[in-house]
Amino acid sequence: MDAMAPVPYRVVGRARETADTITLTLEPVGESIATPRPGQFNMLYAFGVGEVPISVSAIDAGHRLRHTVRGVGAVSQSLCSSEAGTVIGVRGPFGTDWDVESAMGSDVLVVAGGIGLAPLRPVVHELLRSRRRFRRVTVLVGARAPEEIVFRGEVASWQASARISVRTTVDYATAAWKGEVGVVPTLIERVTIDPEVTTVMICGPEVMLRFTAAEVLGRGIAAERVRVSMERNMQCGVGRCGHCQLGPVLVCTHGPVLPWSRVGPLLARREM
Amino acid sequence: MKTIADLIAEEELFQGLDKEALEFVAGCGSNVHFAPEDRILTEGESANTFYLLRSGSVALSFYVPGRGEVIIDTLGAGDVLGWSWLFAPYRWQFDAEARDDVAAVAFDGACLRTKCDSDNHLGYLLTQRFAKVILGRLQAVRLRVLDVYGAGATH
Numbered sequence: 001m002d003a004m005a006p007v008p009y010r011v012v013g014r015a016r017e018t019a020d021t022i023t024l025t026l027e028p029v030g031e032s033i034a035t036p037r038p039g040q041f042n043m044l045y046a047f048g049v050g051e052v053p054i055s056v057s058a059i060d061a062g063h064r065l066r067h068t069v070r071g072v073g074a075v076s077q078s079l080c081s082s083e084a085g086t087v088i089g090v091r092g093p094f095g096t097d098w099d100v101e102s103a104m105g106s107d108v109l110v111v112a113g114g115i116g117l118a119p120l121r122p123v124v125h126e127l128l129r130s131r132r133r134f135r136r137v138t139v140l141v142g143a144r145a146p147e148e149i150v151f152r153g154e155v156a157s158w159q160a161s162a163r164i165s166v167r168t169t170v171d172y173a174t175a176a177w178k179g180e181v182g183v184v185p186t187l188i189e190r191v192t193i194d195p196e197v198t199t200v201m202i203c204g205p206e207v208m209l210r211f212t213a214a215e216v217l218g219r220g221i222a223a224e225r226v227r228v229s230m231e232r233n234m235q236c237g238v239g240r241c242g243h244c245q246l247g248p249v250l251v252c253t254h255g256p257v258l259p260w261s262r263v264g265p266l267l268a269r270r271e272m
Numbered sequence: 273m274k275t276i277a278d279l280i281a282e283e284e285l286f287q288g289l290d291k292e293a294l295e296f297v298a299g300c301g302s303n304v305h306f307a308p309e310d311r312i313l314t315e316g317e318s319a320n321t322f323y324l325l326r327s328g329s330v331a332l333s334f335y336v337p338g339r340g341e342v343i344i345d346t347l348g349a350g351d352v353l354g355w356s357w358l359f360a361p362y363r364w365q366f367d368a369e370a371r372d373d374v375a376a377v378a379f380d381g382a383c384l385r386t387k388c389d390s391d392n393h394l395g396y397l398l399t400q401r402f403a404k405v406i407l408g409r410l411q412a413v414r415l416r417v418l419d420v421y422g423a424g425a426t427h
Contacts, residue, residue, distance in 0.1 A: 114421030144421050171416045173343045175333065178371070180346040183415040186408075190348055208420040 003238050006045045006089025007033055009065065011082045017150040021115060022080040023057060023068045029087060032063035036093035038100060038122035039229060039257045042067065043237045045089030046078035053234035053252070054079075055119035056093070065090065068118040068150060094237040096257045098227060100126045103199040107136040109191070111212050113184050113204025114143055117150050119229050119256075120203050128163060137164040138191050142184025142208070144171045167191070184208065188215035195220035201257075203229040210267060213260050223261035230255045230263060247272055276301040276377060283324060285352055285401050293394050296387060300380040306370035312353065313368035319356035320382040325349055328374030332366045345409070346371070352405050357381025358398070 001007070013025030036042065036056045044067060045051040052075045057068035071080035082088060100123055108127060112120045127137050139158065143149040149168060159166040167187055168179035180187065185208065193216075200216050202209055209228050216226055232244035232251040239253035247266045249255065255263075266272055277298035280286045286294060304323070306312055312323065312330060323330075330353055332345040344366065347353055356364050358381065388395030 116421075142421065144419070148421070169346075171421075174339070175331070175341040175343065177343060180329070180348075181331070181343045182345055182412055183420055185415065186412045190350075205420055205422070207415075207418050211415055211420070 001031070001033070003091060003094075004236070006043070006051075006091050007031060008087050009090045011084050011086045011088065012064075013066075014082065014084060017068060017152075018070075018148050020072070020080070021068060021070045021150055023066060024079065024082060026065040026067065026088070026090065028063050033065075033090055033092055035059065035063075036065070037097035038126060039098035039119055040093040040095050041119075041234070041237075041256060042090050042092030042094065043234070044069070044079055045091070046075050046082070047087070047089060049078040050075040051089070051091075051235070052076055052079070053094070053237065053256075055229070055256070057118040057121050058125065059122050068115065068121075070115045091237060094234075094252055096255055098123050098201055098229075098257050104130070104133045106134065107194055107198040108134050108138070109193065109198055109200045109216070110137075110139045111184060111188075111200065111202045111204070111216075112139070112141050113208040113212075114148070115150060116202075116204030116208070116229070117141055117155075118203075120201060121151060121154075123201060124158065124164070128158070128161075131163055135197065136192065136194075139164055139166045140184055140187045140191070141166070141168045142170070142187075142204070143168075146170050146173055146177050146179070165191070183211070185211040185215045188212065188219060193219045193221065195222075198225065200226040201228075202226065206231070206267065210264075213264060217260075223264060224259050226260035227257055228260055228263060229257050232256075276303070279326070279377060280324065283350065285324060285405070289397060293397065296394070297379070297384065297398075300383045300387075301377045304376050304378040306374040306376070308370055308372050310370045310374075311367065312370060312374075313364045313366065315364055315367050317364050319354060319362045319364045320380070322352060322354035322357050322379050322381050323376040324379070325351050325353060326375040326377065328376075329371040330368050330374060331371050332368050334366050341367070345412075352402070354381075355402050355406060357385065358402055 008029040009026035012027045015023045041053045041055045044054045054067045058066040069079045071077035230251045234252040235243040239250045244251040330347045331343045333341045333343045
């Protein structure tokens with residue numbers, strides 16, 4: 001299959017997550033792309049508008065794809081407004097994954113900020129599916145406000161199941177909110193961490209990545225054990241165009257999931 | 273059973289204090305408990321106490337006309353609740369309410385203030401520790417100002 005040729009998929013489901021975020025369920029019109037792994041992304045093409053990289057937010061059996069899209073620009077807003085029956089183009093899956101298997105036998109700390117929960121959601125699904133293969137599992141979710149937490153009902157069900165520890169925090173809330181208030185990096189000091197055996201997976205805006213990584217490093221976790229998912233201006237998805245370049249790293253092929261030991265020093269440099 | 277001195281010696285806030293200082297601080301402390309929805313601090317009232325939370329969760333809030341009670345922070349085990357006791361005019365700036373069963377050590381801030389005025393070394397040590405707490409909260413507020421979840425995607 002030509003990696004540059006979009007494969008037609010039809011929107012078969014559309015669920016509103018927040019005021020500006022929609023989860024689309026897609027089915028192939030004809031042939032399908034390979035099954036993505038947690039953390040990988042596809043290029044979604046709104047015909048006549050443009051193409052954007054969107055991580056998979058769940059991995060279903062079969063050829064269905066689920067992508068959660070926040071409408072912040074022309075292309076993503078077009079995708080968000082796609083009704084059932086709309087055909088969109090899909091290229092992928094591209095990039096590295098979270099490599100959940102390599103964390104088996106260890107503690108796992110998942111930290112998500114805003115829409116950053118979408119690429120980590122398949123990780124949580126896998127952790128729950130194979131719960132006994134992991135030690136302590138902690139999921140921290142941050143958002144601006146309670147109504148901006150994506151997958152709210154599902155996060156509540158993770159909390160209720162008590163199979164993993166889940167903490168939610170928002171920047172602002174009224175008295176009705178029963179979670180925590182404060183930015184998500186501040187939760188790091190409140191969770192139990194065994195630094196020698198903890199694998200950390202972080203996804204969110206770059207500012208949040210930097211401060212969260214600093215907190216987990218401060219708890220004694222080695223940078224090699226900290227994985228982050230990077231968002232950059234991916235266009236070709238296959239490492240040819242260079243738009244997503246971060247120094248020597250092509251985020252679309254070397255990433256989007258990268259160890260902090262590799263990406264941290266690059267993010268500390270200005271104008272990169 | 274652990275004494276107040278034993279309890280606070282384990283806390284980061286008091287690490288590095290010598291035995292004499294710890295004993296003095298412990299002498300100003302007592303174990304307290306709050307039930308869910310108990311009001312712990314009220315904006316504008318005299319600030320003569322501070323709390324070292326041992327368990328449970330506390331919401332710091334501020335009443336905004338038209339919006340009601342807005343929670344601006346939540347604190348948990350190991351956190352310090354209240355620093356207005358250390359700085360004039362010694363009035364609480366926010367409300368604080370227990371969100372569940374809360375166990376804490378309450379310290380007589382007025383007693384500690386008097387001691388700090390006469391023992392500048394202890395005053396320096398405590399001010400230094402509270403400045404670290406305040407710095408942590410300031411950094412958290414700065415992150416909120418950065419709107420860490422909103423930045424990024426433009427497609």
